[in-house]
Amino acid sequence: MRGSILQTNSSAISVRNVEKGFVVRHGARHTLSKDRRKNVLHDVNLEVRRGELIGLLGANGVGKTTLLKMMATLTLPDSGSIEIEGIDIKKNPLLARTRIGYCGSEDRSFYFRLTARENLRFFGSLAGLRGRRLQLRIGEALDEVALGEAIDRRFGEFSSGMRQRMTVARALLSDPDIIFFDEPTRAVDPIHADELRRMIRKDLVEDRGKTVVLATNVLEEAWSICDRVAVVSNGTIVCVAPPCELGASHANGSATQPTPIELFKAITTYGM
Amino acid sequence: MVCERPVAPSPLTALAGALSKTGAIFVRDARCALSYPAYFHSQWIAIFVEVTIAYYLSLIVAPSASFGANGQTGSYFTYLVVSFAFVTFQNNAMLSFAESIREGQTTGTLEAVLATPTSLSLIILATGLWSFTLTLGRVVVYFLLALLFGLNLHHMNWLTAAVFLVLTIAAVSPIGVLAAAATMVFKKTGPLAFSVNSATSLFGGVYLPLTRLPLPLQAIGWMLPITHALNGFRAAVYGATLWDLRMEVIWLLGLTAVLMPVSLYLFARTVHRGRHDGSLAGY
Known part of the structure; x- marks a missing residue:
């Protein structure tokens, strides 16, 4: 190993x-149906x-x-x-x-009108980061996924691949x-x-x-x-x-x- | 298994954390709203139109004691301006909480937010902060414009007005949380908000005093928080004190005390249900 x-x-x-x-199977007519749920x-x-x-x-x-x-x-x-x-x-x-940090498969899960920095500042704050530590971690996380130069670009302008890398940056933000x-x-x-x-x-x-x-x-x-x-x-x-x-x-x-x-x-x- | 014993944060640290998260949600909402400048600024034009409509409607309706308060005769213009300005608190509460959830469902941000160590109560209540701040700004503009049209605020009891402002926000917030809970389940916002807002306009004394309605409709109106909020603020315009309005204050406080925990509980249940059936990001 x-x-x-x-x-x-x-x-x-x-x-x-x-x-x-x-x-x-949704709806009232399926309420008692045996195949309503799938394991x-x-x-x-x-x-x-x-x-x-x-x-x-x-x-x-x-x-x-x-x-x-x-x-x-x-x-x-x-x-x-x-x-x-x-x-x-x-x-x-x-x-x-x-x-934990969670990097989901939904690469649209950011605010399109906000920049990468603003998005990560929001999610970083909810993750419990504040002040200088938050600013520092935003820069580090974006650098780790090679998005450092796009920090002040709106998320809506990002390509699919860049959006995917943003989800990785978000998962790394609080250094879980x-x-x-x-x-x-x-x-x-x-x-x-x-x-x-x-x-x-x-x-x-x-x-x-x-x-x-x-x-x-x-x-x-x-x-x-x-x-x-x-x-x-x-x-x-x-x-x-x-x-x-x-x-x-x-x-x-x-x-x-x-x-x-x-x-x-x-x-x-x-x-x- | 090695397991570090979790250390509970001190109350001060917890408060600072909660304020920081609340601020982050407020800034997010403000930035998102301001990123649509044309839409944002069009609302000021809408206020001008509404005040103008109120003014011309009032010209064909004679002043009456039922439009006033505190034993004074009031103009229909003052009546409508207070109604239009204050009912936006409830309308915004109905829309902003639910729309925030709906947008989170469709974009996937809701799931990302719920993956953070943030309490549900904070997430949902802080969502209304920007909307209420904006509404407060709208109310100020409403009154400034109305002053140009002849609104008389000489007798205004500012303390009473400020208290009713806070009580209004507190009383309509649970309605917004309930709308958000409904959105969690039904994945749509429209019909519920429209129904409640329409019912409020009719039964809440927005266009005409409650006393002009049949008794059964008066009873419905009496139960709505916005009725008491409007009564209180109208009376403040005519100089009423908090003591004069103690029954309205008690009703609004009582309603908030009952509705707030109930709405937060129901919202938590709908999120729990979403976690259980895997539909947090569904829409």
Whole structure:
């Protein structure tokens, strides 16, 4: 395992027996319908160690974002429990939120008429930053995502990739211990995507010991930067292992190492 | 498991944090509003038009004791100016809270805001701050313009007026929070705000005194906070003291004391429901 030097065996995030379903048929006539609700996640268990970068990998619609949002306190689990650094997110969501940064997949989630600085000043204030520390962190966060020169440009003028990088900057603003990334390189050009991955791996995890959960569809991304990969399939986590071990387990008896896509297909179809 | 024991912030630190967050929400709303200069400045023109309409309407309606207060005969012009100026507090409350939530749903900023360690009460109540400040500015302009048309403020009891201003804002805020809660559930703002604002105009004594309405309608009007806010401010224009208006003050305070926690509770429940069914960012 590549692991950061600051990685420990204590849990930063504990997900235990989590179930989640959503109403998919709305309206009074479906009230008693058996297929009114669709179970999205069932019996999900995951322990994320401090200082670890763990990838949530799965096809579209398997529940990666739902799981990420539950860990970020934005969606409530139907049953089971989630703890962030020992804080139960159901009982004390406000305290849990002081420990986390959330980079969602919605890249429009800013005020279009405000500049990057004004947007981050607003979200930074809500995150509890004030005064000089807030100003300092705005500059640092924008520099980290290579948007330093666009600090006084209106968000509405940003390209999709720049908007995506703004969501990353917002998640980094309060310098949280735990950061959730939901497809952070989506819509980002290859050069900036590579810089983002390096920043997440090197700067956040290896140098600063942050705990990162990364939901992604990009196999190479998960394989190249994650300490462990949790494969989500059919509404549950079917395996959690370092990428190299995932490869080894499926290479048994075979002359060549399977490619990530071969592995992914095998795991989501047959499990480990 | 290693777990750092959370340290509760001191009351002063918590207050400073809350003020900082409130300020941030106020600045956000002000910057967003001022970034549409044409729209922003057009409202001053609208005030001029409304005062002019009130003036010409008053020319065809004779002064009457039912337009006045404190035992004095009042002009219809004064009556309408106070109505038009003050009812905007409620109209703005209905719209601004709900529209802020609606805009947050459609752009995704609501979810981003709710991901921060900020209490729901602060998020929703601070949302009304810019709107109320702007409305206060509109009321001042209203009265300044009305003075040019002959509004008489010689007998104004300024203390009573200031107290009723605060009471009005406090009493209509829960209505705005309720509108925001409805938007959380129904994902639309229009019909509810329109219905409440229309009902207020009819039953709240905006266009004509409550005493001119049938008794059952008077009873409905009597329950509305805006009725008492308008009565209080009108009486202040004619020099009434807070003691003279103690029943209006008690009613507004009581209504606020009941409606505020209820509205905040209902708003929290709708957000909880949004978290449960994953619809915070839905619209």
